[in-house]
Amino acid sequence: MKTGNEHGELNMERSADRLPPMGKQLDVPDEPTFLQESIHQLRRNKAAIAGLLVIALFLFVGIFAPVISPHNPLEQTISMRKAPPFTEGYLLGTDSLGRDMLSRLIYGARISMIIGVVSVGIALFFGLLIGVVSGYYGGWFDKLVMRIIDIMLAFPYVLLTIVIVAILGASLTNAMIAIGISQVPRYVRLVRASVLAEKESDYVTAERSIGASNFELMFGSILPNCLAPISVQATLGVGEAILSSAALSFLGLGAQPPTPEWGLMIASSREFITSAWWIVTLPGIATLFAVLGFNLFGDGLRDILDPKLRD
Amino acid sequence: MLKYVLKRIALLIPTLIGVATLVFAMVALSPGDPARVMLGERANKEQLEKLRSELGLDRPLIEQYGIYMKNMVQFDFGESIKTGRKVSEEIKELYPATIELAFFAMLFATTLGIIIGVLSATRRNTWIDYTSMVGALFGVSMPVFWLALVLMMIFSVGLDWFPTGGRINIRYYFEAITNFYIIDTFIYWIRDGDPKFLISSLKHMVLPALALGTIPLAIIARVTRSSMLEVLKQDYVKTARSAGIVEKRVVYRYALKNALLPVVTIIGLQFGLLLSGAILTETIFAWPGIGKWIYKAIEARDYPAVQGGVIVIATSFVLINLVVDILYSIVNPKIRLQ
Numbered sequence: 292m293k294t295g296n297e298h299g300e301l302n303m304e305r306s307a308d309r310l311p312p313m314g315k316q317l318d319v320p321d322e323p324t325f326l327q328e329s330i331h332q333l334r335r336n337k338a339a340i341a342g343l344l345v346i347a348l349f350l351f352v353g354i355f356a357p358v359i360s361p362h363n364p365l366e367q368t369i370s371m372r373k374a375p376p377f378t379e380g381y382l383l384g385t386d387s388l389g390r391d392m393l394s395r396l397i398y399g400a401r402i403s404m405i406i407g408v409v410s411v412g413i414a415l416f417f418g419l420l421i422g423v424v425s426g427y428y429g430g431w432f433d434k435l436v437m438r439i440i441d442i443m444l445a446f447p448y449v450l451l452t453i454v455i456v457a458i459l460g461a462s463l464t465n466a467m468i469a470i471g472i473s474q475v476p477r478y479v480r481l482v483r484a485s486v487l488a489e490k491e492s493d494y495v496t497a498e499r500s501i502g503a504s505n506f507e508l509m510f511g512s513i514l515p516n517c518l519a520p521i522s523v524q525a526t527l528g529v530g531e532a533i534l535s536s537a538a539l540s541f542l543g544l545g546a547q548p549p550t551p552e553w554g555l556m557i558a559s560s561r562e563f564i565t566s567a568w569w570i571v572t573l574p575g576i577a578t579l580f581a582v583l584g585f586n587l588f589g590d591g592l593r594d595i596l597d598p599k600l601r602d
Numbered sequence: 603m604l605k606y607v608l609k610r611i612a613l614l615i616p617t618l619i620g621v622a623t624l625v626f627a628m629v630a631l632s633p634g635d636p637a638r639v640m641l642g643e644r645a646n647k648e649q650l651e652k653l654r655s656e657l658g659l660d661r662p663l664i665e666q667y668g669i670y671m672k673n674m675v676q677f678d679f680g681e682s683i684k685t686g687r688k689v690s691e692e693i694k695e696l697y698p699a700t701i702e703l704a705f706f707a708m709l710f711a712t713t714l715g716i717i718i719g720v721l722s723a724t725r726r727n728t729w730i731d732y733t734s735m736v737g738a739l740f741g742v743s744m745p746v747f748w749l750a751l752v753l754m755m756i757f758s759v760g761l762d763w764f765p766t767g768g769r770i771n772i773r774y775y776f777e778a779i780t781n782f783y784i785i786d787t788f789i790y791w792i793r794d795g796d797p798k799f800l801i802s803s804l805k806h807m808v809l810p811a812l813a814l815g816t817i818p819l820a821i822i823a824r825v826t827r828s829s830m831l832e833v834l835k836q837d838y839v840k841t842a843r844s845a846g847i848v849e850k851r852v853v854y855r856y857a858l859k860n861a862l863l864p865v866v867t868i869i870g871l872q873f874g875l876l877l878s879g880a881i882l883t884e885t886i887f888a889w890p891g892i893g894k895w896i897y898k899a900i901e902a903r904d905y906p907a908v909q910g911g912v913i914v915i916a917t918s919f920v921l922i923n924l925v926v927d928i929l930y931s932i933v934n935p936k937i938r939l940q
Binding site (some may be wrong): 583 | 631751900916
């Protein structure tokens with residue numbers, strides 16, 4: 292294609308070969324967007340793909356628990372107590388009350404996925420809201436928020452969740468709330484730092500000058516630009532929430548019997564470490580792999596989304 | 603430098619006041635009446651009233667808060683409802699057990715973690731690297747209390763190598779001197795020439811320290827590896843190599859020193875976490891430390907004990923983080939200038 296303008300026509304054939312004429316640029320495909328590039332990178336990151344597959348598996352198992360579990364997770368078959376794995380009808384054996392281990396693990400996946408998503412949802416909601424407002428407006432509100440965050444961070448994470456559950460009372464719902472609250476500080480800090488970096492940038496100034504409201508600027512313009520580090524943190528946070536809730540349930544501060552929650556299953560297996568290894572090991576392995584999935588994907592996501600790590 | 607340290611210490615005070623306030627609020631908000639908990643369900647109204655006024659629970663909340671804060675400043679946490687002993691006394695006895703456990707867990711995690719990290723970095727993309735990093739990923743993903751049970755199942759129940767819990771064989775007549783049992787039993791050995799106490803206390807230490815040290819181990823290995831990779835890319839390392847210095851010397855003499863900077867911070871932070879994160883490990887191994895004690899106190903609604911324990915843990919956590927920050931600013935002057 293020729294440029295069509297006088298200047299182009301006047302150029303020698305040779306230089307026209309080397310320098311594409313002006314109009315040519317329109318035909319060149321667009322630079323891949325950040326999202327397209329990220330998806331491309333994701334495909335190449337084997338660990339992230341593995342993590343994603345593990346997460347998908349646990350989500351699938353959790354969602355379709357009633358369909359795929361061979362037994363009712365609460366049904367006790369007294370004649371089948373402590374049956375080892377590969378017993379007929381009980382692929383992974385039964386626990387001390389004759390309940391099917393596999394079905395309990397499957398329902399446990401459902402509970403753990405809910406815990407992970409709800410806890411991180413709570414943390415994200417409050418963390419993003421407080422972080423954006425605090426970073427955007429600054430002033431006394433920001434100072435107050437940072438003080439409170441400092442106080443929360445003065446408690447080691449496990450202790451903080453335990454203290455909050457102690458106030459609210461022991462239950463699975465309260466455990467999720469406690470884990471969610473304990474995770475709020477990290478999002479506040481992350482978002483606040485991003486907002487501080489973004490709010491003076493040209494695009495924000497430009498949008499403000501054409502009349503964008505504070506609300507639009509905070510949640511429409513600035514927040515979407517902080518989403519990369521937040522999504523990494525949230526993915527890792529889900530894994531951490533699953534571990535924390537298992538720990539709380541293990542201590543009797545989370546899910547209550549007979550809920551098939553993995554931590555609670557481990558807790559009630561303690562007296563069987565001499566007699567029934569599968570009751571002890573299986574819920575732990577399930578927890579391990581679920582958390583591993585989120586950690587793999589989170590780590591991969593960090594490598595993908597951090598432009599500094601791209602070559 | 604001094605200015606920086608003083609500033610950091612000054613910032614600590616409002617945080618600690620906040621911590622104490624939060625702990626007060628926790629007790630004030632908790633369901634249940636402490637007097638009822640102390641006297642049991644069968645107490646009559648008069649007894650309850652009497653105790654409530656003794657404890658100052660009948661006064662306005664703000665006045666209670668004032669008295670509470672005054673006591674906290676003097677490290678007076680009152681008496682435990684369950685045992686009737688002074689909370690500060692109990693903590694003095696229990697904390698050494700936790701510190702000792704955390705120390706050995708960190709010793710294990712640090713030594714092995716740095717070795718694994720350096721090996722993975724210098725042999726990048728070999729099977730050593732892959733195995734270590736997959737191992738580290740498993741380490742951060744598993745529930746610690748489950749690992750503790752599995753270790754117990756294998757090494758105590760199965761192989762009978764290590765005891766299942768406690769700090770020393772309970773059949774031994776043993777009187778603590780410092781409450782750091784490894785030190786105490788060492789003194790016994792020197793004094794009486796009998797090493798059986800020391801051996802017993804070391805054996806009791808192995809499994810809890812392994813379980814508690816696993817997460818820090820995984821984290822330290824990962825940080826050491828990435829920090830080492832970063833340093834090995836730098837010009838001065840290239841220069842050292844091109845000057846013909848043996849690779850081993852380049853790695854261990856020149857690169858490692860700088861690579862360990864971020865690792866030191868991680869070690870400090872993890873140590874701070876372990877002082878409280880030991881709640882689960884201590885509970886499983888019947889380790890008489892502060893973590894298990896706080897957990898039991900929460901269960902029993904023993905409020906003075908919970909308050910004292912939580913405040914001591916939070917304070918030591920904050921102090922350790924402060925020390926880590928200051929140490930880091932000494933070795934890395936860039937921080938101070940900010």
